[in-house]
Amino acid sequence: MSYSGKSVKRLYDDKFVTGRSTYVDDIKTNALYAGFVRSNMAHGKIKAINVDDAMKMNGVVAVFTGNELNQIIKGGIGPWTTYIDPRPWKIPLWRFAQGETKYNGEPVAMVIASDKYTAEDAVKAINVEIEPLDAVIGMDEAKQDKVLVHKELGTNFGFVGDFNAGDADKALSSADRKVEVEIANNRLIPSPMEPRGIISQYDGVNLTIWYSTQIPHFARSEFSRIFGLPESRIRVVMPDVGGGFGSKAHIIPEELAVIAASMRLGKAVRWTATRTEEMMATNSRHNVFKGEIGFKNDGTLVAIKGTLDVELGAYLTYTEGLQPTIIPPMIPGPYRVRDLAIKSRAIYTNTIPITMYRGASRPEATFIIERIISTVADELGMDDVEVRLRNLVREDQMPYTNPFGLKYDTGDYPTLLKEGVRVMEYQKMKEWAAEERKKGKKVGVGLAYYLEICGFGPYEFSETRVTDDGSVIVSIGGTPHGQGTETAIAQLVADELQIPIERIKITWGDSEAVPAGTGTYGSRTLAIAGSAAISSSRQVLEKMKRVAARSMKADVEEIDYKNGEFVHKKDGRKMTWNEVAKEAYSGREPGLSASVMLEGDVTFPYGVHMAVVEVDDYGIARVKEYRAYDDIGRVINPALAEGQVHGGGTQAVGQALYELAIINENGQLAVTYADYYVPTAVEAPKFKSYFAEKYHPSAYLTKSKGVGEASLIVGPAAIVRALEDATGKRFNKTPVTPEDILK
Amino acid sequence: MLAEPGQRVKIKVKVNGVEYEEEVEPRKLLVDFLRENLNLTGTKIGCDTTTCGACTVLVNGKSVKSCTMLAVQANNKEVVTIEGLSTDSRLSVVQQAFKDNFALQCGFCTAGMIVQAHYILKEKKPLSEEEVRDLIHGNICRCTGYQNIVNAIMDASRRMGA
Ligand code: FES
Ligand code: FES
Numbered sequence: 001m002s003y004s005g006k007s008v009k010r011l012y013d014d015k016f017v018t019g020r021s022t023y024v025d026d027i028k029t030n031a032l033y034a035g036f037v038r039s040n041m042a043h044g045k046i047k048a049i050n051v052d053d054a055m056k057m058n059g060v061v062a063v064f065t066g067n068e069l070n071q072i073i074k075g076g077i078g079p080w081t082t083y084i085d086p087r088p089w090k091i092p093l094w095r096f097a098q099g100e101t102k103y104n105g106e107p108v109a110m111v112i113a114s115d116k117y118t119a120e121d122a123v124k125a126i127n128v129e130i131e132p133l134d135a136v137i138g139m140d141e142a143k144q145d146k147v148l149v150h151k152e153l154g155t156n157f158g159f160v161g162d163f164n165a166g167d168a169d170k171a172l173s174s175a176d177r178k179v180e181v182e183i184a185n186n187r188l189i190p191s192p193m194e195p196r197g198i199i200s201q202y203d204g205v206n207l208t209i210w211y212s213t214q215i216p217h218f219a220r221s222e223f224s225r226i227f228g229l230p231e232s233r234i235r236v237v238m239p240d241v242g243g244g245f246g247s248k249a250h251i252i253p254e255e256l257a258v259i260a261a262s263m264r265l266g267k268a269v270r271w272t273a274t275r276t277e278e279m280m281a282t283n284s285r286h287n288v289f290k291g292e293i294g295f296k297n298d299g300t301l302v303a304i305k306g307t308l309d310v311e312l313g314a315y316l317t318y319t320e321g322l323q324p325t326i327i328p329p330m331i332p333g334p335y336r337v338r339d340l341a342i343k344s345r346a347i348y349t350n351t352i353p354i355t356m357y358r359g360a361s362r363p364e365a366t367f368i369i370e371r372i373i374s375t376v377a378d379e380l381g382m383d384d385v386e387v388r389l390r391n392l393v394r395e396d397q398m399p400y401t402n403p404f405g406l407k408y409d410t411g412d413y414p415t416l417l418k419e420g421v422r423v424m425e426y427q428k429m430k431e432w433a434a435e436e437r438k439k440g441k442k443v444g445v446g447l448a449y450y451l452e453i454c455g456f457g458p459y460e461f462s463e464t465r466v467t468d469d470g471s472v473i474v475s476i477g478g479t480p481h482g483q484g485t486e487t488a489i490a491q492l493v494a495d496e497l498q499i500p501i502e503r504i505k506i507t508w509g510d511s512e513a514v515p516a517g518t519g520t521y522g523s524r525t526l527a528i529a530g531s532a533a534i535s536s537s538r539q540v541l542e543k544m545k546r547v548a549a550r551s552m553k554a555d556v557e558e559i560d561y562k563n564g565e566f567v568h569k570k571d572g573r574k575m576t577w578n579e580v581a582k583e584a585y586s587g588r589e590p591g592l593s594a595s596v597m598l599e600g601d602v603t604f605p606y607g608v609h610m611a612v613v614e615v616d617d618y619g620i621a622r623v624k625e626y627r628a629y630d631d632i633g634r635v636i637n638p639a640l641a642e643g644q645v646h647g648g649g650t651q652a653v654g655q656a657l658y659e660l661a662i663i664n665e666n667g668q669l670a671v672t673y674a675d676y677y678v679p680t681a682v683e684a685p686k687f688k689s690y691f692a693e694k695y696h697p698s699a700y701l702t703k704s705k706g707v708g709e710a711s712l713i714v715g716p717a718a719i720v721r722a723l724e725d726a727t728g729k730r731f732n733k734t735p736v737t738p739e740d741i742l743k
Numbered sequence: 744m745l746a747e748p749g750q751r752v753k754i755k756v757k758v759n760g761v762e763y764e765e766e767v768e769p770r771k772l773l774v775d776f777l778r779e780n781l782n783l784t785g786t787k788i789g790c791d792t793t794t795c796g797a798c799t800v801l802v803n804g805k806s807v808k809s810c811t812m813l814a815v816q817a818n819n820k821e822v823v824t825i826e827g828l829s830t831d832s833r834l835s836v837v838q839q840a841f842k843d844n845f846a847l848q849c850g851f852c853t854a855g856m857i858v859q860a861h862y863i864l865k866e867k868k869p870l871s872e873e874e875v876r877d878l879i880h881g882n883i884c885r886c887t888g889y890q891n892i893v894n895a896i897m898d899a900s901r902r903m904g905a
Contacts, residue, residue, distance in 0.1 A: 020826075240849075649888055
């Protein structure tokens with residue numbers, strides 16, 4: 001009996017296919033409904049908020065502004081100090097707008113009403129007078145520091161850091177060739193299908209929050225800090241969550257306002273973002289790298305020097321501080337280049353604050369380095385595969401410490417590239433495309449390579465509990481929200497305990513039921529929560545052996561365990577799994593459980609992906625096929641892993657070709673969901689996903705690495721490369737629009 | 744039907760085989776009526792632009808985005824939601840095919856997607872992969888990349904003997 005390695009069906013699908021799932025908005029409570037009045041100005045002084053008409057409306061309970069709300073919202077939204085060192089940062093206080101508004105769309109008043117229709121009516125009835133102040137919308141203007149987003153900071157630069165390794169100037173001056181590069185990842189919106197949602201209930205002592213989040217435990221600590229309540233009095237419950245992609249590891253002022261209102265009124269308050277509100281809440285990406293590269297005539301990349309500008313928007317969100325500090329050290333990627341000088345700057349503008357999105361930092365770093373490697377190939381007339389083989393870290397150099405100190409754990413990068421090219425039929429597809437182009441069709445094939453960093457610590461919690469009927473409940477600190485990781489973890493536990501998977505239930509997402517947890521993001525969950533679950537299950541099994549031994553009046557060393565039976569090695573006496581479980585609850589020992597806190601470390605999956613693109617006469621590009629070859633360590637459930645490749649790949653199609661969060665000159669988000677162009681089934685490619693024939697394990701007990709973000713990390717680079725093959729033009733930004741293609 | 748603000752109108756709707764008589768505000772959307780008045784929360788709201796299809800239901804056998812229709816427009820009509828596609832013990836062929844083909848991840852688009860699949864498979868005629876993609880292009884899934892959804896619908900179509 002072995003489950004791991006097989007495409008075991010997902011355990012909890014029935015409720016989703018029958019409509020019995022429970023997302024935040026599906027929870028029935030006797031709650032009031034919140035609505036938000038928003039600023040229509042990028043920067044302005046709030047002169048007056050006229051609420052009289054709204055207050056007269058039937059069903060309107062209250063209208064709050066920052067003046068009242070910020071008495072309850074004591075602390076501001078701050079950076080994720082688990083991963084972000086706040087010391088080098090300049091951070092403004094971010095709560096509910098009070099006195100000034102800093103971005104177009106910022107909530108400036110809150111309505112509490114009996115239902116959402118009334119809340120919406122009341123929002124429309126409120127008249128806000130805002131006197132315009134000078135605003136800076138673009139990064140270039142903001143960099144001049146003439147108009148400041150936050151006067152008190154004295155600058156628009158939130159962070160400036162130098163990432164230097166080796167001697168980039170010397171390497172550049174001795175290079176055979178030098179080329180200038182400019183590479184941009186434009187502003188996007190993660191767009192999980194379930195918009196953000198929250199219900200907050202306060203009974204005068206305890207605060208219970210149902211929250212569409214990826215990080216219930218961190219949210220609890222943040223709410224504790226922000227509202228000045230002890231963690232023991234806050235419970236955060238994550239119900240079913242309809243996707244996150246990083247955007248739900250993020251806290252926004254609207255949510256703080258909902259909590260504050262529930263505390264103030266002593267009643268439950270709920271809010272579900274409309275799609276338009278969701279789009280304003282979770283802008284992400286937008287950074288530009290400008291610099292110079294040096295390489296040898298044989299294709300060896302020897303130097304990268306440049307400046308990375310990362311937009312922050314009007315405030316520093318919980319997660320955006322990651323980007324300026326993770327992108328630079330990941331720029332060398334899987335390549336041996338050792339001389340780099342990267343200045344990283346994070347810049348405030350009067351625009352919607354920026355948060356993270358699937359892959360956060362690695363898509364940017366990968367796009368930058370893959371464009372650079374392809375530039376070398378083009379300048380020298382070399383083949384894409386050849387130039388990569390020349391530069392990839394070799395197996396005899398593993399583990400390899402990159403110039404910024406990141407230790408790449410295991411892998412054979414060149415072999416994977418060669419295998420990938422064969423398995424994905426890259427050469428054949430290239431030849432086919434060349435033939436098609438001769439016939440006048442605009443088709444192209446491109447590939448890109450990636451090295452991901454994931455499995456982020458600092459730790460993960462797991463508890464395995466055997467109930468008195470012998471079934472098993474595993475609580476994990478990871479918080480899957482669609483990935484299906486819970487099924488893979490059940491597979492691991494079933495194998496470890498050698499019992500049928502049907503007897504295992506995985507739970508997560510309730511800060512009171514699960515004592516600790518880090519959450520799900522950064523492709524960390526299977527490796528780290530899965531390993532924690534193996535470990536706590538092992539410990540439970542040891543406890544069960546002891547119970548069996550005691551019951552058989554034997555030493556624990558005399559007990560063997562196999563396939564649900566505890567057997568005395570010498571005399572062959574047996575106890576079944578259920579008997580031992582029952583015995584454990586018979587009074588001698590209070591039940592059977594074990595918990596672990598597993599420390600985590602980073603691990604580095606890698607792979608090569610390929611895209612086939614076709615462009616029509618109007619410059620509209622379609623990705624026809626997408627193929628992936630990844631080494632993600634041991635694959636626990638191939639179907640789930642493949643699902644991540646498909647989903648990330650489709651988001652890559654969006655990022656590369658269609659999705660752009662346009663901000664107009666007033667700082668206003670100038671797209672709706674109807675013209676933001678998330679790919680539909682028509683734009684999505686056909687997928688072929690393969691995993692390395694010989695995997696390179698991680699140090700985790702699962703031996704797995706992580707795959708959740710892989711195709712969004714590398715996909716945009718592969719798709720843009722295919723587009724270059726199709727059109728013969730050069731593109732160094734995402735998305736590449738029809739205008740760019742026709743230009 | 745013209746109405747004053749706050750006015751309520753009586754409607755009669757058959758939903759998943761059950762007759763309901765309810766009073767609603769004339770401006771109430773069908774999706775809110777289903778979710779709030781009838782507590783049928785399987786139908787989801789993903790957008791405010793009729794773009795996503797998470798709210799898809801069948802009205803008199805036709806697939807409709809229930810965020811684009813008023814509850815009063817469903818007066819005297821028959822509505823089928825995701826909850827009406829299975830009995831407690833048996834999944835529909837399409838629902839089973841979605842499970843078997845890993846055609847969902849977060850599950851938020853799933854109800855709308857399955858209702859739409861029921862609609863396009865009604866006539867039991869063979870569909871090509873391209874046709875399936877075309878017929879579900881009003882339903883956005885942000886998680887799966889559609890490949891497995893398309894596979895599930897093709898699979899269901901075969902199982903239904905198309
Ligand atoms: S909610 Fe109806 S189409 Fe999106
Ligand atoms: S499964 Fe998440 S949107 Fe489709």
